[in-house]
Amino acid sequence: MSSTIKVLLAEDQSMVREALAALLGLEDDIEVVAQVARGDEVLPTAQQHDIDVALLDIEMPGCTGIEAAAQLHKALPAVKLVVLTTFGRPGYLRSAMEAGADAFLVKDAPAAQLAEAVRKVLAGERVIDPTLAAAALAEGANPLTDREREVLRAAADGSTNAELAAALHLSQGTVRNYLSTAIQKLAVRNRAEAVRIAREKGWL
Amino acid sequence: MSSTIKVLLAEDQSMVREALAALLGLEDDIEVVAQVARGDEVLPTAQQHDIDVALLDIEMPGCTGIEAAAQLHKALPAVKLVVLTTFGRPGYLRSAMEAGADAFLVKDAPAAQLAEAVRKVLAGERVIDPTLAAAALAEGANPLTDREREVLRAAADGSTNAELAAALHLSQGTVRNYLSTAIQKLAVRNRAEAVRIAREKGWL
DNA sequence: AGACCCGCATGACAGATGTCATGGGCAGAG
DNA sequence: CTCTGCCCATGACATCTGTCATGCGGGTCT
Structure with missing residues (x-):
């Protein structure tokens, strides 16, 4: 809490990442001390930098910002976690909070x-868009089972049933049964619609 | 060329837009004189600001950055156009150039x-990633006809044939014939695969 | 132990989807 | 003017997809 807030910034698109760093650099009390472009580089980098806050984009190669958040939360519980995303999907909010x-x-x-x-998270506050929070609560939890999600995710690229069966050893x-129940849920x-809806809700 | 380069910045995500503005603000010779969040606000805003360069994101509500570029090119040919995008799709590059x-x-x-x-575009140079340029040339032009594209676009959300027929008055x-030819091309x-591939190539 | 949910499977059926042959109208290129 | 390509349509066919009934084994909760 002494002089400046030390931030780790994780975001895969260089231009956006460096632009966000420039933005934060304008603040006197904030300093971006490390930048990474992959989810799986977050934890190792955080461990050698003594940071106060991690700023995590969700969509990243390696692993998602949410998975990186979970790792950080376990390994360095003192670090505050800010999740940043392009898509305001209620399911993402729920996963991020968990x-x-x-x-x-x-x-x-x-x-x-x-x-x-x-600044707020460092002061112990939580920052969540109230509209999104309401949406997340309103639509309830992800109704899909692990397998259903898995099959749906694999089907998202247009694979045929035969290909899915081969790929998943089913x-x-x-x-077809899994897809059918997912479609009904x-x-x-x-x-195709199931994939779209599941994506929109952040359930995929 | 006098004092500073005047830039219009078009990008729908506020945080990214303002971050990019902050980034450009660090340069002594560049000044962001206007910001818009929608494609259809680009031209009107450009007309009342006497700008040198327009920086356009492709994915925007209203109209795409490419459409906005075409409008600007026609109405204010002196303005240099920089197209910025998340996705390095060869078809996007081709459309942007056109x-x-x-x-x-x-x-x-x-x-x-x-x-x-x-700075380079203002000096009359063109700036294109050579890898992407090669890819754009290698894969040739969009093979889909207008109708095929239209049907494919409409089918992208998982609509059924009956719904597509009703929506497109066919x-x-x-x-099915259009989709079939698109699938073959x-x-x-x-x-589903056709939609995915067409998207990846920037042909949708 | 019994009830219950999940994972996994099969078979049968209806409906959706993809292919193909075919043909008419219309525009632009040679 | 003919040729070609695009737009639009029909009908027939094979295949893929979605639904449903049904069953088995394993785990969990009471």
Whole structure:
């Protein structure tokens, strides 16, 4: 708490990452002491930098920002976690909170909220968009089982049942059964819609 | 060329937009004189600001940065156009060039290239990632006809043939024929894959 | 132990989807 | 003017997909 707040910034797109660093650099009390472009570099980098706050994008190669948040929360519980994302998907918010995040920001919020969120989490506050929180609560938890999610995720690229069966070591009939139950749970008509809806909700 | 380069910045996500503005603000010779969050605000805003360069994100509500580029190119041909995008899709590059863009940057390029590109286009140079340019040339032009693209785009959300036929005022058989030819042109097995491939190439 | 949910499977059926042959109308290129 | 390509349509066919009934084994909760 002495002089400046030390921040680790994780975001895969260099231009965005460095731009966010420039933005935070304008604040006198905040200093970006490390930057990474991959989810799986977050924990190792955090361990050798003595940081106060980690700013994590969700969509990253290696592992997602949410998984990185969970790792940090376990290994370095003192570090505050701010999750940043392009998509305001309620399921993401829920997962982020379960992973121990202290703040959840969407990238189309005003830039001023970023520095503000960093200061607030360090003061022990939680920062969550109330509209998104309401949406997350309203739609309930992910209704899909692990297998259903797995099959749906594999089906997302347009694979045929036979390919899915081979890839997942299941019978074709089983693949169709899982997809069928997923389709019913999501109240849609076919796998393509199921994929779309599951994505929108952050359940995929 | 006098004192500073005047830039219009178009990008829908506030946080990213303001961060990019902060980044450009660090350069002594560049000044962001206007910011917009929608494609259809680009031209009107540009007309009342006397700008040198427009920095356009592709994915925006209202209209795409490529459409905005085409409008600017026609109405204010002196303004240099830098197109910025998350996705390095060859088809995007091709469309951007056809719309009169002077530079094409992907967001995972180093941040330093942004200011550099702004200066270069003003000096009359073109800035294009050579790898991407090669890819764009290698894969040729979009093989899909207008109708095929239209049907494929409409099918992307998981709509059924009947819904597509109704929405596009076509018969179901015609919808299936278009999808079938699109599927063959893209050398894939079903509409879902066709959608994915067309998206990846920037042909959708 | 019994009830219950999940994972996995099969078989049968209806409906959706992809392919193919075919043909008419219309525009632009040679 | 003919040729070609695109747009639109139909009908028939094979295959893929989604639904449903049913069953088995394993785990968990009471």
